[in-house]
Amino acid sequence: MAFEQEYQKKLTSADEAVKVVKSGDWVDFGWCTGTPYALDLALAKRVPELSDVKFRGGILLRPLACFSAPEANERLTWNSWHMSGIERKMIANGNTFYGALRYSELPRWIRENCEPIDVAMFQVSPMDKQGYFSFGPNASHMAAVCERARVIIVEVNPNMPRCLGGFEEGIHVSKVDMIVESDSPIGILGGGGPATEVDEAVAKLIVEEIPNGACLQLGIGGMPNAVGSLIAQSDLKDLGVHTEMYVDAFVDITMAGKITGSQKSIDRGRQTFAFGAGTQKLYDFINDNPSCMSAPVSYTNDARTIAQIDNFVSINNAVNLDLFGQVNSESAGIKQISGAGGQLDFVLGAYLSKGGKSFICCSSSFTDKQGNLQSRILPTLDNGSIVTDARPNVHYVVTEYGKVCLKGLSSWQRAEALISIAHPKFRDELIEQADKMHLWRRSNKR
Structure with a gap:
């Protein structure tokens, strides 16, 4: 037939x-x-x-x-x-x-x-x-x-x-x-609003770590989008894409001439993704586009696949994290916000990549519904919060106050590093709590 x-x-x-x-x-x-x-x-x-x-x-x-x-x-x-x-x-x-x-x-x-x-x-x-x-x-x-x-x-x-x-x-x-x-409109997913000064500060700290020829994975949200915008304006060249989610930022970087995929050891010349959502600009770009490769998530997110790509750079958001280096990217206490997704897959895979780096980024603080400033770096995660990335796996953490590499640090070094990029208003309080939890060396500067 x-x-x-x-x-x-x-x-x-x-x-x-x-x-x-x-x-x-x-x-x-x-x-x-x-x-x-x-x-x-x-x-x-x-x-x-x-x-x-x-x-x-x-x-x-x-x-x-x-x-x-x-x-x-x-x-x-x-x-x-x-x-x-x-x-x-x-x-x-x-x-x-x-x-x-x-x-x-x-x-x-x-x-x-x-x-x-x-x-x-x-x-x-x-x-x-x-x-x-x-x-x-x-x-x-x-x-x-x-x-x-x-x-x-x-x-x-x-x-x-x-x-x-x-x-x-x-x-x-x-x-x-x-x-x-049917003839229904395809759902639109915005990028979370324009980048803030904090987003741009974090993006600048990350972009300076990206070499020519690097392969990118971006999460969704203001900070990853800010990184994308900064990359589009940079002098970087011959970048590649291998990501869980294809977002508008990749279209912008491509149109700026920064993405060729020529340095990828696998899927050379193609932007590989498991799924995509964004504005109509994105849907028009990926439609029938041989430079884009739609693939199952068991391939895109497998750490063994990611490890084959040199200079892999993974950039994702976090809700909050604690002084042990545990990262929560999916809940506010017991309230589910999103999901584990592939963040841990890329944190693990990027570190297995030769020259690879994973970045967990967040603002140092936020204002709650009552108008109070709250720290995203906590002594311990709130009751019921989900550990998306366990502490042995975390590589770089970035806020607007700096970036630190946590890989392999002892507990006191980890606490000291995270407090150094916390909002200044909360640093003394965090040091006091770290001391109570036996995470603070007496010789450390207060």
Whole structure:
């Protein structure tokens, strides 16, 4: 059968397609920009007749219609691999939970450990002439999902960029059970607002550590974006990209002529990523672009892959950290903010790279809702805070007051180094607490 004929045979309406979902099912709802839209709206109509339907997904860029439906809190459960602001708010409903896993392990976990997936539904780009749908900028773990799913429904959206790869970047029409068409806008993820003076100060300290030919991984947020902007304005050249998340900053650096990938030992000349989200500028850039490589997260985030690339530079944010060097990048106490993601993968991988460095960056302080200045460097992490990066793994930490290398330092050296880049208002208090915790040498300067 010709691919177009097979397409037409499997084409159906969203309302008809979602009838396959039954009470008690596990439903995979794709990932980030691939989260379904028309199928979500159709499934919302069925919520009153369903019970105990369990969803998996993550990084929602818009509220889900089915989770806004009457009785959704009692009938549906959302399980997130990485939380956006939308998902953080959903936690208060009592039916939204975070799945703790190193992101690089997700494809293997799906293939070997998770319950069978009853239904998978997600957005894809239009079918090409060979019969393939691209996962768009969401290769991540979607091939593994499709292998384990009993029923696969794709929502074909002409606005979804077609992302090229090499493996596990799409699915063939022969593997799909139902096809639904929609024309919804692709979700936009901003960069967290313009860079602040603190962001720019941190960025300057990091950029001076980046050599020509380095390979970059950037997290999301104001500081990584500020680093990207500074790199775009710098004299650096022949940079490469191998990252978990492709963000707008990489487009800016590329357009400034700084990225060629010519020094990469693997995937030479290509910008490799597991997923991407940003503004329309990003989606236009990665669409059908052979210089960009969409790949599964088990490849992009594997420390063994990262280790093969010399001068690898990893740059990520933190919520706070303590004087032992434990880094929390995903919670405020017991309140889940985001997720572990691939931060630890890149912290480990960058250090295995010849000449590689990982940077954890944050502002030294923040102002709370009551208007009080609070330190991000704490004596110990707050009760319930998650340790994203264990202390033996942390390399560089950067605030606007400086950068320190923690690798291999004894506990008193570590405390002294971190206090030196804390906000001046809190340094004496931190020294006092370090002394009480036997982390402060009597000979240290106060």
